Amino acid sequence: MVVRRLLIGVFVMWGAASVIFVIVRAAPGDPAAVFLGPDATKEQIARLTATLGLDKPLFEQYVRYLGDVLRLDFGESYRLGRPAMEAVFERLPATVDLTLTATAIAVVAGLALGLVAGSRPGGAVDRVVSAATIALQSFPTFWVGIMLVLTFALGLRLLPSAGVGTPAHLVLPAVTLAFPFTAIVARLTRSSVTESMREPYVQTARSKGLSERQVLLGHALRNSLIPVVTIVGLQMGALMGGAVIVENVFAWPGLGSLVVDAVANRDYAVVQAVTLLIAGIVMVLNIVADVLYIRLDPRIRTEARS
Amino acid sequence: MTGFRKMTAFAAAAVLLLAGCATTTGGSGGGGDPAGGRLTAAGTYPIESLDPHGAQGATTGTQLAAQAIFSRLVRPGADGKVEGDLAEKWEPGATAAEWTFHLRSGVTFSDGKPVAAADVVASFERMMTLDGPNAANFPGYKMTAPAENEVKLTAPAPDASIPRKLGLFYVIPRTVTAQDTAFFTRPIGSGPYTVNRFAPGEVLAMSPNAKYWGDRPQLANLEIRTIPDLSARLTALRTGEVDVVWGIPDDQLPVLSETDGLTVKTVPSTAVFTMWFNSSTPALKTAEVRRALWQAVDFGTIIKQLYPRTGALADGLVAPAVLGYAKQQPVGHDPKAAKAALESAGFDFGKKLRLQFSDAEFRPFVQAVASGLAEIGVQVDVLEKEKAVFTEDLLALNWDINFQQLATPTYDAASNLGRLYTCAAKRTGYCNKDLDELLAKAGESPDEAERAELYGQAGKIIWADAVGMYPMTVQLAYSWRARVTGFTPDPSGLPDFSHVRLAGA
Numbered sequence: 130m131v132v133r134r135l136l137i138g139v140f141v142m143w144g145a146a147s148v149i150f151v152i153v154r155a156a157p158g159d160p161a162a163v164f165l166g167p168d169a170t171k172e173q174i175a176r177l178t179a180t181l182g183l184d185k186p187l188f189e190q191y192v193r194y195l196g197d198v199l200r201l202d203f204g205e206s207y208r209l210g211r212p213a214m215e216a217v218f219e220r221l222p223a224t225v226d227l228t229l230t231a232t233a234i235a236v237v238a239g240l241a242l243g244l245v246a247g248s249r250p251g252g253a254v255d256r257v258v259s260a261a262t263i264a265l266q267s268f269p270t271f272w273v274g275i276m277l278v279l280t281f282a283l284g285l286r287l288l289p290s291a292g293v294g295t296p297a298h299l300v301l302p303a304v305t306l307a308f309p310f311t312a313i314v315a316r317l318t319r320s321s322v323t324e325s326m327r328e329p330y331v332q333t334a335r336s337k338g339l340s341e342r343q344v345l346l347g348h349a350l351r352n353s354l355i356p357v358v359t360i361v362g363l364q365m366g367a368l369m370g371g372a373v374i375v376e377n378v379f380a381w382p383g384l385g386s387l388v389v390d391a392v393a394n395r396d397y398a399v400v401q402a403v404t405l406l407i408a409g410i411v412m413v414l415n416i417v418a419d420v421l422y423i424r425l426d427p428r429i430r431t432e433a434r435s
Numbered sequence: 436m437t438g439f440r441k442m443t444a445f446a447a448a449a450v451l452l453l454a455g456c457a458t459t460t461g462g463s464g465g466g467g468d469p470a471g472g473r474l475t476a477a478g479t480y481p482i483e484s485l486d487p488h489g490a491q492g493a494t495t496g497t498q499l500a501a502q503a504i505f506s507r508l509v510r511p512g513a514d515g516k517v518e519g520d521l522a523e524k525w526e527p528g529a530t531a532a533e534w535t536f537h538l539r540s541g542v543t544f545s546d547g548k549p550v551a552a553a554d555v556v557a558s559f560e561r562m563m564t565l566d567g568p569n570a571a572n573f574p575g576y577k578m579t580a581p582a583e584n585e586v587k588l589t590a591p592a593p594d595a596s597i598p599r600k601l602g603l604f605y606v607i608p609r610t611v612t613a614q615d616t617a618f619f620t621r622p623i624g625s626g627p628y629t630v631n632r633f634a635p636g637e638v639l640a641m642s643p644n645a646k647y648w649g650d651r652p653q654l655a656n657l658e659i660r661t662i663p664d665l666s667a668r669l670t671a672l673r674t675g676e677v678d679v680v681w682g683i684p685d686d687q688l689p690v691l692s693e694t695d696g697l698t699v700k701t702v703p704s705t706a707v708f709t710m711w712f713n714s715s716t717p718a719l720k721t722a723e724v725r726r727a728l729w730q731a732v733d734f735g736t737i738i739k740q741l742y743p744r745t746g747a748l749a750d751g752l753v754a755p756a757v758l759g760y761a762k763q764q765p766v767g768h769d770p771k772a773a774k775a776a777l778e779s780a781g782f783d784f785g786k787k788l789r790l791q792f793s794d795a796e797f798r799p800f801v802q803a804v805a806s807g808l809a810e811i812g813v814q815v816d817v818l819e820k821e822k823a824v825f826t827e828d829l830l831a832l833n834w835d836i837n838f839q840q841l842a843t844p845t846y847d848a849a850s851n852l853g854r855l856y857t858c859a860a861k862r863t864g865y866c867n868k869d870l871d872e873l874l875a876k877a878g879e880s881p882d883e884a885e886r887a888e889l890y891g892q893a894g895k896i897i898w899a900d901a902v903g904m905y906p907m908t909v910q911l912a913y914s915w916r917a918r919v920t921g922f923t924p925d926p927s928g929l930p931d932f933s934h935v936r937l938a939g940a
Binding site (some may be wrong): 173208382 | 481483484486489490491493566567568570571572574616619634635636637638660661662663664666667668670671673674676821822823824826827829830854
């Protein structure tokens, strides 16, 4: 199955590479004119257009670009004066940090909230958790970020408001990014646990004399994890792509701000490199989620073997 | 341990490890003032590259970094006048087509190697080879080194603004090739600071250059951080994570002024709000129509409402600090006279004018102008464009009214009037042979008084013909914390930190 997914992945990557090639070139605005600014001469703009290879027919540019991508050469960013992928890899750790920490917060908090709510559906705790998750999901990310900054950085002076440097710098952006994700995990876990608690194997576990805690953690939770793993895999990719606003609010030097600047300045090489990297990461995460899915669900394991 | 538990434990450990490992380099601690001698500043634009000759060379971020790390032949002083940096003196040849610069002796790079004329020439050639935005100031110019401590710059035609233009040219060791990008991760220069760490778009950390020829900087460490979001920048200032911030909009100044421990100051910049008319648009061909449109807008009230502390009604095409500034007769607000003039000129009120601008920051101003024009029946389509589209349309004259905040960083009208208003420039659709002649004369004369006079005459023509509307001169707002002393706000948004001290450090 993994091999099949990898083969599909190759087509997905080709599709992503082609789509982004077309989109960036379809956008209005001449990259050479933007790079050189309004004071450049026409001759200077023509020279740079040729240097960038943008004077060639579109199909020729496309073939050359695909060939470069196959050789893992993502081109030079004229604006930054270095290879595009070098600039991307420089920013990647910050985005990975932010995304992984936000995911960890969302998974831990979401599972805990969902478990508590799902164990007693309809109870007071369930109602409070359900209301809280709706709120978490509804608040716009930039607003949450600003509120957290006003409270913990400006008001209480407990945490830094922007930038990177210490683990403390990670807290507010990661919590902000984790807010809607926590709500998704909590709601999914809650409904999954509620369903699991009605299954015959839970009755069996109870009849074997296991405590309610053992039933909940050892049986209901484990089976409830299957959809949660799927959504975590999908959401991590979305988080990487969607961290732009959080990065902006907290001056977090990740991929988001890099790609926004690259789009504004028509820096094709950087836009293409970031897009392909994120597409690749999302693809790998999906394969990892599939593998975990097999590990968690014996029925799928058996299917895969057969 | 079951397989499930093992897997869970492994995943948790991996997440914690990855989350804890990366992105914990340098930077100040949170929530309080950084240690003793470190000043942290957050400018308006990111520093993406330290290469002053490359594609980023003309950006504010790279210029700010370059002036701290490298030296120039000459640099603009606080009053806009040219000061020597590597050059002790300079003079034109028989005409302003040739300029000789005599280098200061005993200047070394931070690695101890002497700065020689060969380094200056190699740097100039590197800038021209890279063909970036700064190279556009010197088309066809050649630099030579007739002696060990002397360089000669030769232009294809007389150019009196050469010394001021060279304020954007920085000197690096001759061994650095055009393709050498690795050098700029930790470059060697002869400026007041050396680089400790540079993360593009994040932080530039510097300490004093022990071999700097001038007064040694007082700060033990200087950190310039990129905080793109304005409110995040101002919050960092208020929490003490940042010591100096600039480029603050007017509406934020009252809050900062009322905050204990913060100094707020505005300084006249070289920028002027400039609203060109496209004189090749049939409806805007005559000066009477263009003047009437200018007269229709109550700029005084708009400025008072939107920019009470950072704007003033302009009385010239360039800011007063710029060589070539000449006071012009203000255009008074008179909508009745404006409407009558338009009617008598046969202006087509049914046709919409396209007003383009690029930065969301200026949206309220541009909308207020459109609303003023609407009051006399002139219909305007306000078009907010992305930078890439704006630049392309600007050069293609694909607009009727164009809004820009035009700065003159060289403090010389040659790079504003001399460059933008000639027939050959084709920037506004306006062409006047008499004006061309005046601008050419002003650009050639090595006598500054004569140049100022000639630019003044040129400015009078441009103002009277209403090539554009010139509503506002811009003040640049700075704010800094009480512990910062000796800080002087810079009109160009490129503050010099080499004379700044920290109280108690």
